[in-house]
Amino acid sequence: MGRYVLRRMLQLVPVFIGATFLIYVLVWALPGDPFAAKCGDRPCPDAYITAMRERFNLDDSVFVQYGKYLLGLLQGDFGETFSGIQVSELIANAYPVTLKLALVALVIEAVIGLTAGVVTGLRPGGYLDNLVLVSTLFLIAIPVFVTGFVLQVTLGLRWGIIDPTVSAQADFSELIVPGFVLGSLSMAYVTRLARTSISENRRSDYVRTAVAKGLRPRRVVGVHLLRNSAIPVITFLGVDLGALMGGAIVTEGIFNIRGIGGLVYRSILTKEGATVTGVVVLLVIVYLLMNLLVDVLYAVLDPRIRYD
Amino acid sequence: MTDPQALGVAGPAAEVSHPTEGARRGGPDRPRSLASDAWHDLRRRPLFLVSMTLIVVLLVLAAFPGLFTSADPNAGLLARSRQPPSAQAWFGYDLLGRDVYARTVYGTRVSIIVGLLATTFTVLIGATMGILAGFYGGWVDGMLSRVADVFFGLPFVLGAIVVLSTFRESVGGAAGITTLVVLTMSALSWPVAMRIMRSAAIAARQQDYVRAARGLGASPFRVIWRHMLPNCLAPVLVYATIALGAFIGAEATLSFLGIGLRDPVVSWGVMISEARDYIRVSPYLLAFPAAFLAVTVLAFVMLGDAVREAFDPKGR
Numbered sequence: 001m002g003r004y005v006l007r008r009m010l011q012l013v014p015v016f017i018g019a020t021f022l023i024y025v026l027v028w029a030l031p032g033d034p035f036a037a038k039c040g041d042r043p044c045p046d047a048y049i050t051a052m053r054e055r056f057n058l059d060d061s062v063f064v065q066y067g068k069y070l071l072g073l074l075q076g077d078f079g080e081t082f083s084g085i086q087v088s089e090l091i092a093n094a095y096p097v098t099l100k101l102a103l104v105a106l107v108i109e110a111v112i113g114l115t116a117g118v119v120t121g122l123r124p125g126g127y128l129d130n131l132v133l134v135s136t137l138f139l140i141a142i143p144v145f146v147t148g149f150v151l152q153v154t155l156g157l158r159w160g161i162i163d164p165t166v167s168a169q170a171d172f173s174e175l176i177v178p179g180f181v182l183g184s185l186s187m188a189y190v191t192r193l194a195r196t197s198i199s200e201n202r203r204s205d206y207v208r209t210a211v212a213k214g215l216r217p218r219r220v221v222g223v224h225l226l227r228n229s230a231i232p233v234i235t236f237l238g239v240d241l242g243a244l245m246g247g248a249i250v251t252e253g254i255f256n257i258r259g260i261g262g263l264v265y266r267s268i269l270t271k272e273g274a275t276v277t278g279v280v281v282l283l284v285i286v287y288l289l290m291n292l293l294v295d296v297l298y299a300v301l302d303p304r305i306r307y308d
Numbered sequence: 309m310t311d312p313q314a315l316g317v318a319g320p321a322a323e324v325s326h327p328t329e330g331a332r333r334g335g336p337d338r339p340r341s342l343a344s345d346a347w348h349d350l351r352r353r354p355l356f357l358v359s360m361t362l363i364v365v366l367l368v369l370a371a372f373p374g375l376f377t378s379a380d381p382n383a384g385l386l387a388r389s390r391q392p393p394s395a396q397a398w399f400g401y402d403l404l405g406r407d408v409y410a411r412t413v414y415g416t417r418v419s420i421i422v423g424l425l426a427t428t429f430t431v432l433i434g435a436t437m438g439i440l441a442g443f444y445g446g447w448v449d450g451m452l453s454r455v456a457d458v459f460f461g462l463p464f465v466l467g468a469i470v471v472l473s474t475f476r477e478s479v480g481g482a483a484g485i486t487t488l489v490v491l492t493m494s495a496l497s498w499p500v501a502m503r504i505m506r507s508a509a510i511a512a513r514q515q516d517y518v519r520a521a522r523g524l525g526a527s528p529f530r531v532i533w534r535h536m537l538p539n540c541l542a543p544v545l546v547y548a549t550i551a552l553g554a555f556i557g558a559e560a561t562l563s564f565l566g567i568g569l570r571d572p573v574v575s576w577g578v579m580i581s582e583a584r585d586y587i588r589v590s591p592y593l594l595a596f597p598a599a600f601l602a603v604t605v606l607a608f609v610m611l612g613d614a615v616r617e618a619f620d621p622k623g624r
Contacts (some may be wrong), residue, residue: 011454018458026474110469123583141606143557145564145580146598149587250561264466268473276470284461
């Protein structure tokens with residue numbers, strides 16, 4: 001197990017370098033003057049531009065620039081914006097909000113998705129099964145921003161049940177509806193995954209044994225069946241946490257949540273390269289680590305799986 | 309559906325088990341091939357029939373928009389700005405007084421073309437890399453898989469925003485920006501197709517017919533092209549059908565964020581993004597393109613579902 005984790009960690013290194021390098025080149029090394037509109041209507045004075053190019057290493061080749069960035073990153077330094085604010089500070093302000101939103105979305109999709117999946121998987125072909133199947137199709141087909149707008153306008157503006165926008169504190173109660181919107185697509189996947197794996201495992205030998213032993217149905221389903229069927233769902237949920245944070249831009253935009261999605265979107269528009277690279281690098285790290293964690297969890301949950 | 313990468317994670321297509329199992333369960337008189345077996349099965353599925361009908365209607369809309377409306381989708385008249393649906397204009401008029409119905413009908417073409425092209429590129433790149441990685445194994449596999457991991461590690465929406473905002477200034481014209489959107493979506497999605505193809509190819513490589521072909525001295529190209537490809541294609545095609553719907557939704561999301569297609573291109577995403585500031589006063593501006601979008605994505609996802617079940621011998 002330890003050797004497996006170590007090998008996976010080593011495999012992460014080239015992937016991490018590749019992904020961050022790609023982003024770095026896209027943000028920094030392509031044509032376009034980052035100081036074009038920094039000084040109002042006048043062109044910037046040469047002294048300013050020279051100083052800034054010096055500070056952001058823009059005169060080096062892109063490989064040297066990237067090397068310097070990576071070196072700083074390894075020491076926990078995400079760089080600073082053109083106006084001198086530490087990127088790590090910006091991220092530290094925005095990140096908890098997005099993490100909270102992603103967690104709310106994850107909990108909602110796990111609870112609703114698993115419940116619906118278990119209920120339909122136990123009775124495939126029934127009325128409820130078809131109803132859930134059709135609603136997952138609709139969840140998959142309707143884009144997130146449409147769901148978001150519709151819920152915002154009906155719940156927030158017409159009926160006044162929720163605030164149409166989320167305040168700066170972003171309490172958990174305010175994040176329920178945005179979390180539902182963010183997690184709606186994955187909820188459909190969780191439901192289908194759970195349904196497939198429950199209805200496949202329902203006929204397996206260990207379930208028959210458990211029933212034959214005279215266990216109550218609640219225990220057969222809740223302990224024996226659920227534990228074995230939850231494995232693909234947990235894999236999906238783990239990988240999804242990274243994807244939810246990266247995909248939160250749209251939801252954050254609609255509900256005016258001050259998370260990293262909004263931060264990175266604004267930074268792209270104002271060409272603040274350091275912030276964009278910082279956020280994307282962070283998301284890539286989270287994504288890769290979640291993938292690793294899921295693979296390790298796999299072996300813990302299912303003793304039949306052995307690495308090495 | 310806004311994130312095609314999620315498809316691979318959810319893996320509906322990846323569950324398709326090896327095709328040869330299906331071939332053994334052919335009809336009683338003569339063994340049917342997997343494809344004709346699946347076709348036989350498909351023709352009787354209501355899901356398949358409904359989705360095919362929808363898709364045929366959409367394709368006709370895309371090919372001959374002039375048959376359904378005589379209004380010019382780009383002719384604006386400010387006097388009729390944001391007029392609600394009426395007998396003249398079934399879907400009302402938008403902010404610039406353009407006929408929403410005509411724009412929705414004409415928007416079908418761009419949305420479907422973008423989806424088709426993005427799927428084609430994704431499958432071409434992904435399938436080529438995947439079958440090479442699966443066939444050769446070893447360091448080729450290791451290298452290609454790591455490259456795929458790099459692209460897979462970038463979050464879809466975020467990656468697309470970075471790529472599009474970097475390049476969209478330098479490409480001009482409607483065709484340029486459409487190509488850029490298509491290429492960006494394919495560049496961020498091909499790893500999914502590659503992984504599906506790779507696992508199918510690894511399974512196929514162990515099969516007797518591939519060993520026999522190699523033993524008879526067939527060149528690697530011939531083994532891949534004549535023996536492995538036909539047997540590995542089914543799962544990728546299933547993925548492609550579902551991904552097609554996903555790409556149409558993704559195009560709308562990117563246009564909605566203001567970095568995808570833009571005027572004078574008429575697409576559902578562009579219409580939705582134009583409508584978003586007026587959604588409180590004129591919700592029909594959002595409702596009609598969004599409904600068309602949802603129905604299209606739904607049709608392709610349902611088709612993909614039906615095809616997957618038909619190709620999956622476990623489901624029978």
